[in-house]
Amino acid sequence: MVVLRKVFFALAVLTVQAAFAQTTLNHLPTHSAIPSGGACFPSNSSLGSTAAGTSGEVQQSNGTSCRSWATDAGITPIAYGTVFDTASGSTAAPSAITTGLTHVIDVRAYGARCDAPTTATDDSAAWQSAINAAAAVLYYEDISPNSPLSVILQGCQTGQSIIKTTLNFTAFTGNYRGQPAALAFTVDMTGSCLIGQTNGAAVINALGARFINWRNLCIYGANTRTPNVGIQIGRNSTLESADTFYFDHPIIIGEFALAAFYNFASESNIAVDAFLQNWYPSGTPYALIEDGFNHFGISNASANSRASMGQNTWIRSNFLGSSVGHAIWIGGVSGMYFRDSYAGNQGTSTLAPVVLYAESTNSTDIVMDMHMEAGSNQPAENFLISGPNSGPTIIGFEYRDYFNEATGSIFKMDTGVSSFTLSQANIDIAVAESTPPIFDTAANYTFSGNVRIPNSSMWTSPQQFSGSLCFGELCAGYQNIGAISNTSVGAYPPNFASTITGKNNTFFGYHTGTNLTSGNQNTAIGAGAFFGNGGAPNTGSYNTAVGSAALYKCQGACGYNVALGSYTGNNVTTGTHNTFLGTQAGSSTTTGVNNIIIGYAAEGYSAISSAEINIGNLLYYNSSGTAAPTISACGTTNGTMDSHANSRSGTVTAGTGGSPMSCTLTFATSYNTWIHCRVTPHGSYAGFTYGYTTSAITLGATAIASDVFDYDCDGY
Numbered sequence: 090m091v092v093l094r095k096v097f098f099a100l101a102v103l104t105v106q107a108a109f110a111q112t113t114l115n116h117l118p119t120h121s122a123i124p125s126g127g128a129c130f131p132s133n134s135s136l137g138s139t140a141a142g143t144s145g146e147v148q149q150s151n152g153t154s155c156r157s158w159a160t161d162a163g164i165t166p167i168a169y170g171t172v173f174d175t176a177s178g179s180t181a182a183p184s185a186i187t188t189g190l191t192h193v194i195d196v197r198a199y200g201a202r203c204d205a206p207t208t209a210t211d212d213s214a215a216w217q218s219a220i221n222a223a224a225a226v227l228y229y230e231d232i233s234p235n236s237p238l239s240v241i242l243q244g245c246q247t248g249q250s251i252i253k254t255t256l257n258f259t260a261f262t263g264n265y266r267g268q269p270a271a272l273a274f275t276v277d278m279t280g281s282c283l284i285g286q287t288n289g290a291a292v293i294n295a296l297g298a299r300f301i302n303w304r305n306l307c308i309y310g311a312n313t314r315t316p317n318v319g320i321q322i323g324r325n326s327t328l329e330s331a332d333t334f335y336f337d338h339p340i341i342i343g344e345f346a347l348a349a350f351y352n353f354a355s356e357s358n359i360a361v362d363a364f365l366q367n368w369y370p371s372g373t374p375y376a377l378i379e380d381g382f383n384h385f386g387i388s389n390a391s392a393n394s395r396a397s398m399g400q401n402t403w404i405r406s407n408f409l410g411s412s413v414g415h416a417i418w419i420g421g422v423s424g425m426y427f428r429d430s431y432a433g434n435q436g437t438s439t440l441a442p443v444v445l446y447a448e449s450t451n452s453t454d455i456v457m458d459m460h461m462e463a464g465s466n467q468p469a470e471n472f473l474i475s476g477p478n479s480g481p482t483i484i485g486f487e488y489r490d491y492f493n494e495a496t497g498s499i500f501k502m503d504t505g506v507s508s509f510t511l512s513q514a515n516i517d518i519a520v521a522e523s524t525p526p527i528f529d530t531a532a533n534y535t536f537s538g539n540v541r542i543p544n545s546s547m548w549t550s551p552q553q554f555s556g557s558l559c560f561g562e563l564c565a566g567y568q569n570i571g572a573i574s575n576t577s578v579g580a581y582p583p584n585f586a587s588t589i590t591g592k593n594n595t596f597f598g599y600h601t602g603t604n605l606t607s608g609n610q611n612t613a614i615g616a617g618a619f620f621g622n623g624g625a626p627n628t629g630s631y632n633t634a635v636g637s638a639a640l641y642k643c644q645g646a647c648g649y650n651v652a653l654g655s656y657t658g659n660n661v662t663t664g665t666h667n668t669f670l671g672t673q674a675g676s677s678t679t680t681g682v683n684n685i686i687i688g689y690a691a692e693g694y695s696a697i698s699s700a701e702i703n704i705g706n707l708l709y710y711n712s713s714g715t716a717a718p719t720i721s722a723c724g725t726t727n728g729t730m731d732s733h734a735n736s737r738s739g740t741v742t743a744g745t746g747g748s749p750m751s752c753t754l755t756f757a758t759s760y761n762t763w764i765h766c767r768v769t770p771h772g773s774y775a776g777f778t779y780g781y782t783t784s785a786i787t788l789g790a791t792a793i794a795s796d797v798f799d800y801d802c803d804g805y
Contacts, residue, residue, distance in 0.1 A: 203248030212250035239273040245281035263299035282307035286314035297325035310343030323353030336360035363406035381421025399424035412436030420446030433462035441473035447481030475503035514538035716757035723752030764804030
């Protein structure tokens, strides 16, 4: 799918470039009947207060009548004072204009030669004359705003016009006698294109205009007398409303020193099937600029003016930046929607296709349902966060891409930006050609919302995170707002968003770590692991629980426990420093400490036993008997114990005085219920015997003085 889409766009770009490159424009038809002598103008060129003009003959700028050639071409010329009524098929004076009907104003009737590139006729004046005529009809003072006219400004249909002077649409403000009035005005350029040679100015200036439908708008930016902008819409110097444009299949390509399409705070606009491409070779050009600040100073409004800018939508549209620029620049918007669209840069560029620019006011509600590429290479990143605001926030950001091609990161902060917050955001990447991280420096990001990415290798937790995280189809809650560097994947995670102060905790699984409050550096994996179902807040730290319900009841200061296996240590409440390994190992321990229990269902002696070892119910040791046993009835000197002797094992040397025949070793701590002991003499002692109880070992021989014995016991 990706390869086919690349091929499609490559063919589309080549086709459009070929169709509009000046060197290949001569295949298009021209109007041979159009005479030389310049553009046609109404005999009264002043719109005046009524914009009615006169109904006199249309004249060429050299004084020659336009009537004959226009009639021969099948075009009915009109002046400001006459219009062509498609309903009746005839011209009419303004007083006879019928409301509710469609009236067509053809630019060829005003002298547009439409002969590019066969000749280099500048059609600017003819186009402007037709534009003025359309304004005259729409704003004729006797027309009620309750019954507006429908006017179509018809382009060349089969031909192209060179435009060397900006076409001015600023009169279409939607005001009638000082009050707002909706216009029914369509600019139809089907079959034709404007070759922009405006030498640093816009080809079309529609600042301050409203309610214009643009059908098949086509602009080509020439590489001589290169325009600054293809079309510019937006607010004028007084920041009045400039909204409700509809663009149906606009194509704006070529070279533009700044942008193919520029919008300063115009709202409620829709563009469908747009193709914007800017291959200007120097500076930082863009295909599209959506500017809520007047950052670029295009409008006569003061630079960096802030105006409301919302609810603009681009559908199935394509944006291609040059090898030195970016496809899209967005700043100061509130409601910007891209649906089923594409953005990329040309040539060998690896620059981010989209710049998110932030000044003092943050943007909100930006939806980027968009595939991104960068020429013959993948982009290093998809979004460049830029601007003088060192810590910007975007509320309501969405990004969806079926196939990610970025190689460095999805988001990258520009120089001067030290932190970035995405609030109530959604990121959805279905497949990734490579697996770059979402954030270039995760510790500098704050994120709340939902993330779906192909695999975990793209994820590094930001400084703060709250929402859901999906690796492919594995989705779960993930939160760490209010705490630092906490990770929770699974339903019913801890409420890091409001009640948790713990740090560096990692939880994976249903109801895992749910009741943690202030504990740090805990790790729990498995349903119900480290749940904390003990009734008291869980403030413990440095616990590791792997397995369903491992350390399930850990609460209070429960800490430094390791439990590996299902239901391992599941009844520990406030016990600490325990190690449990194996399914159900240590499941009866509650408050015991320093226990080592290994093996299936292996247990300590009691729920509160401490310092015990049980390995597979085969080897037992209670380390509470670490003191050496007491020697008694073993000669007058009672003998000695080695320095490491304890209740578990040791070496005893019998005393010498009084010719002893026995010795008693009394454990410092008695065994609880049972004991197994082995006593081994170092020599062959006549009559050697031994016996033991849970509290002592008794040794005997015919003569025991100075004899040496080893003992080894286990039991509970």
